[in-house]
Amino acid sequence: MAKEKKLVEEITSMEEDFAQWYTDVVKKAELIDYTSVKGCMVIKPAGYAIWENIQHELDRRFKETGVENVYLPMFIPESLLQKEKDHVEGFAPEVAWVTHGGLEPLQERMCVRPTSETLFCDFYQKEIQSYRDLPKVYNQWCSVVRWEKTTRPFLRSREFLWQEGHTAHATAEEAEERTIQMLNLYADFCEEVLAIPVIRGRKTDKEKFAGAEATYTIESLMHDGKALQSGTSHNFGDGFAKAFDIQFTDKDNQLKYVHQTSWGMTTRMIGAIIMVHGDNSGLVLPPRIAPTQVMIIPIQQKKAGVLDKAYEVKDMLSNYRVKVDDTDKSPGWKFSEQEMRGIPLRVELGPKDIEANQAVIVRRDTREKIVTPIPELATKVGEVLETMQSEMLERARKHRDAHTYTAKTLDEFKQIANEKPGFIKAMWCGCQECEDALKEEAGVTSRCIPFDQEEITGTCIHCGKPAKHMVYWGKAY
């Protein structure tokens, strides 16, 4: 029993120390491991399988909108990175530089891509001549490197996995439309699949992507009241096109610059799943993203017929991602493991259940026990998975709404920032001085200017001048 208690005991409670709880879950649920490469991690099978499901579902949604996948080099020659001024200023301080190939020094050093705008521009410059070549709606799945000083698993690591879409269009309108389309795709994916509610909006100029005309973002709220930027979509206008000379002959025979966008989502979403849904027993995975949705745990499995029945039930549930834990561990230990790993449902099945031709479904999130006749199990499991998925989204939404505050005065703003972790909605004049001051004085940053605007007051929370926007503020990962 001492050994069995250990698994659960070793998790710090989230109320006591959220950061330590997060690290404990990441390790105990076997999502990652640290490596000899500082700031880089191993994504273990349980973690990578979540990423595969994210990839699969996002990729399907991308392709429905006409996206095609490509692969570009991982290296960017220094001269290429430097072509767009804002972009190089934003990224040069945090890239890894390759200086030698084999035994020879390189003539020009190259960085490992922190993002691939410059490479796509170089590619598009050669590919695009005519309006017939447009639009280009390309995406790649790859890893990128940013030389971060402090790192945390999934949330901030020197290398991470992502997809980056890069598009080129004939008109500004079409580019803007694609930017918003992809932001909405990300938002729908987060809500429908990850059960994470998001705020859709635009970044302030200070917070936008290096080189972008406008950056759109979806922002989600973690259990501890901190915000997480969960996906971004950038409209570059023709800035990169001018820097890289990407022109096309339009239908009217005029030479014009293309309008470009880019958009990305990363492995940090695995961190978001943990921090939105997890509890003090470990991970809780939304059914639609869970690599294993149902774990069948036989009770007294050495008794004749128990394991056979478990496999039989597994076959009945073959429409779902289902496993039988037939290891020689005790049922209690198996329960703890299944809970730690966030498997949405377990089905308990012992000699008495078999006698009564029933099994016990247990929900990971609510721990509700549902005694179900075995012939009805397949239908019931489907229903419970659906219910769990939608209730997880609802619960996360309620938590977020309960931790979203409105500030009408600067004092109120500071008090909330100081005492109540969460989003703060407040009016803003639009100038960076006030944005900087709120960070300085209240320790929060602007998360986004939401598409759904409200008029809380008429004036900026900081300077009192006429307000331009309602903004979500918060402390962020």
Place this chain on the structure above:
Amino acid sequence: MAKEKKLVEEITSMEEDFAQWYTDVVKKAELIDYTSVKGCMVIKPAGYAIWENIQHELDRRFKETGVENVYLPMFIPESLLQKEKDHVEGFAPEVAWVTHGGLEPLQERMCVRPTSETLFCDFYQKEIQSYRDLPKVYNQWCSVVRWEKTTRPFLRSREFLWQEGHTAHATAEEAEERTIQMLNLYADFCEEVLAIPVIRGRKTDKEKFAGAEATYTIESLMHDGKALQSGTSHNFGDGFAKAFDIQFTDKDNQLKYVHQTSWGMTTRMIGAIIMVHGDNSGLVLPPRIAPTQVMIIPIQQKKAGVLDKAYEVKDMLSNYRVKVDDTDKSPGWKFSEQEMRGIPLRVELGPKDIEANQAVIVRRDTREKIVTPIPELATKVGEVLETMQSEMLERARKHRDAHTYTAKTLDEFKQIANEKPGFIKAMWCGCQECEDALKEEAGVTSRCIPFDQEEITGTCIHCGKPAKHMVYWGKAY
């Protein structure tokens, strides 16, 4: 018409200059493009879609054998690379070195992975304590970098995509079994899916992987009679385990070293598909790997009802990967494009066909035309795709067998090597001196010691001493 002829005219014929033909096809079928990054390429949508199909099918087969996917860092600290002596000697001369992170020089330089044995060992050293932790059967899909001096699209580039499986086992027998299992998986995949027949065998000590006890390989023959190493599977014994101290407590309570394997297949298989199946009209894709299997080409599409019927036929063929080419190009131009891109079947459909309630199926490989009543089209297309798939394999096998020669004397060996591109089967004593001499004197390397041995003569083709093995020799990519 001048413009329409251009597409086909621009391909060099394969008889005239095979290397130029290959480069032309790769470019004209829009599989890749060159980049500003020397030796690295862009894999364009038509090329990447083939890779996605390869990934999908291999990954499915891997998982059926218990493989789990993971992701390890792309960087290897120099000290880690140096832990296994043969391995570092094999790879250090051709790696790219990262020396700076952001604005600071690194304390220890790191290479971009050329392969990940050392990283997996570092990981397994921490993960494996007990026999209960074994086997580990992990794989990752990623890109790797090898600083090649001369590069060719897909066949040899500084960065390429691959999968690398890395396993650890309790016994030597189990490791050997897994090594052979994966080699056979690759061989079956090549033959069943890519329609490329392969020779299964073992590499000589000279040609084996740096650090391996044994390297197994599948070798295929390109249309020009050159060989291509198409997949390898390595048994490391306990060499890496000793270098990295990967020990476990076995059931008998003894501390033992694990036995390891690794195995990989790369984007060079796209090159193999081109060079085995292509012709002077361009690419020919085996139906099972083709991103688009059927292209419907309407004739006189401006006539009322033609395009509608084309879309209707597309819906009838929805079990296949099917598209309609409804662009405003001429049918002849569309035929050329479909042929260049290697789409297995085209379905021609014009006003007269519609009147007769029929369509014309044209096979890309044989150009056979099959007039088919529209109600039977779906069934017929399925049959023709199946026939084409198996005939492509058969044709490639005949071509390979017709270019496989047997040499009984050194003179005969040299003459074949000089005059007849293809495989040469000949006996070998097993010593590296003879292997080196055959390279020097006849310009060929040992491709493999095939599992299917024959006794051609009793003595080594070079030194005349008693022969140990029959070996396949050839010139290779």
